Amino acid sequence: MDTKSRILLIDDEEVVRDSCEQILAGGPYEIASASDGVAGLRLVEEFHQNLIFVDLKMPGISGFEVLEKISAMDPTIVMVVITGFATVSSAVDAMKRGAYDFLPKPFTPEEFRLITRRGLEKRRLTLETIALRREKEMLREHFAHIVSHELKAPLSAIQQNLFALEFELTRDLTPAQKEKFDRTKVRMDELLQMINSWLKVISADIGKLKEGFKQVSVKGEISHAIETVQPIAARKDVEIVTTIDEDLSPILGDGLSLTEVFVNLLGNAIKYSRDGGRITVTAKAEGGEDVISFKDEGIGISPDELPHIFEGFYRGKGGQEAASGHGIGLAVSRQIVEAHTGTIQVESEPGKGSTFSVRLPKLKLGEPV
Template sequence: MMEAVRILVIDDEEGMRLGCRKVLERRGFEVKTAADGAEGLSLLRSGGIDLALVDYKLPDRDGMSILDEVRSEGLDVPCIMITAYATLESAVAATKKGAYDFLAKPFTPAELNAAVDKAVEYIRLQREAKRLKEEKKRVRLEFVRIVSHELKAPLATIEGYLTNLLEGYAGDDPEAWRRILERCKLRAEGMRKLIEDLLDLTRIESGSKESRPEEMDLAALLDDIVEVFEPQAERKKVVVEKEYRPPIPMFADVGELRIVFTNLVSNAIKYNREGGKVTVKAAREGDEVTVEVSDTGIGIREEDRKKLFTEFFRARTPETRNIPGSGLGLAIVRKLVELGGGRIEVESEYGKGTTFRVTLPARREG
């Protein structure tokens, strides 16, 4: 709901001031009045005025000089010039000095309301633009804060490990040195992944990422992705099963689909239990292709599912405490799926496992 609009009527005719006030207050506007330019400018400078109706001829000055003052002092108040001396020249002159509109006397309540409504819509749009600008600034600052935190923590860890090496706290044991360097490498890989995800996200949201659809076989792409993660799955004793029959022809952007399904397969293994199972299903039915990636892992709590595709969101549970991640992967997945004209759904039972279902058009346009 829009905030109340406060209107100032500057006119030396008492009947005009009272008439405007009566019409406008009946519609819920807050109305103040001034009988001359000095009083009107004082009220404008004191703030709290959103719209001014300014008479062209006033006892102490003309309305044009008030427009000059409003503009020179940077007062953010649109003005409607009201006058009995309405000519094309005066209307053009008032507009050049910043008048929002021009209303010729005598005018009816309907004409007054029409002019005010147009100005109020302008004020509403200005307020919305200001709100969006402030929200964008807030989001940008929050984004920087989160990224700084996400990079600062692993950097501090690496610095601590390297300091221990330099100060000799690790001794001369090569195995101790190897463990420390492996931990440094792990933290560095996490930072690299965060930076890569940030770059992907920035390209998508800025619209600079160009999609290049081509004829492809989805089954071959899924085979390749599963093969890449076989060593990771073997280390956790996770079995990866493939339930699809090649070929699965599509016309789509291979790079985008690789990012989508790499994230989903990686997560299915990463958040799985030792000795668990991942199942990758895919099929084409008519004009659509559906891919399901299921796991028997730790699952997702109901309250976390609502925020799952939010940037930088990571579920905080005892099971996820030591699992690395940027919190950007699923946000990128959803944006890419929607960019390709598809949809993504998730089903999960905490403690039992999760299924992500991606549905895409078999042939993507452009």
């Protein structure tokens, strides 16, 4: 690859094109030029330019149109507008159509060199940002694989040895000992399952989750989730009250992931409940949806934290502190719910408690299961 910066000039005035070429001559540039928009657009496709100068006023298609078309082809291309009719409004217009900067005619060689350098710098930064973003995405994917190996391998080894131990002792175990084995195995299994579901989400392949969708009973998944968190609730003496409509309809989804969402919401509700508190789980059919809500009477969430709590792993600026208490659980929950084309919402009043509501669209009759 040559190290010269490639610059494309689109201007109908020969004298402008020539003088621009002369100004840059001798520098590390390779220059191509076109005398109208159509020829310019054709060149854009093959020249692999780092920077484009576009005259606004040209016969045939206008500079504005050229800007728009180039932007549509590749929004990362850096374009500078040249014009003899420099007005604020035309400058704003050009910027709106994707121009990076504006050079009024007539200009001095120094002005042209300066704007060329700035445009090229902008291009370099744009490419760098793109590369960084790509790298970040790859890191996230790699992270998923690292997590999977580093977390799953030790857990599998522990569980396998537990299996072995129980297998060898099986005849000598008292029922109470057997129960301890069962308890440990179940919790370990849930942990492994959870890592698996997290992985699905982290690797951003919600599509995969959808591949396994089948008919799921919301009621069953709620009971399963409550069973799972019951021991934690008992430790804080938190009571879980349920009101589940009998006419709740089955939905199309992934049972394990939905259980995980409910376990997550219940887990948070318990965590932020006071000792001896109460959690109310309500599930009802409403319109075309099953609405499941989890209401606690705990410490609540402050209004400025509220918008950030679902950000979790992907949290934005300033969200870090606000969301830290909730970890990545809510973010994962939201992604799972959204994969089911549902929604998850929260209402909260500090000091009084929070209500998380999950809405899942019903399985329509005749829909493939």
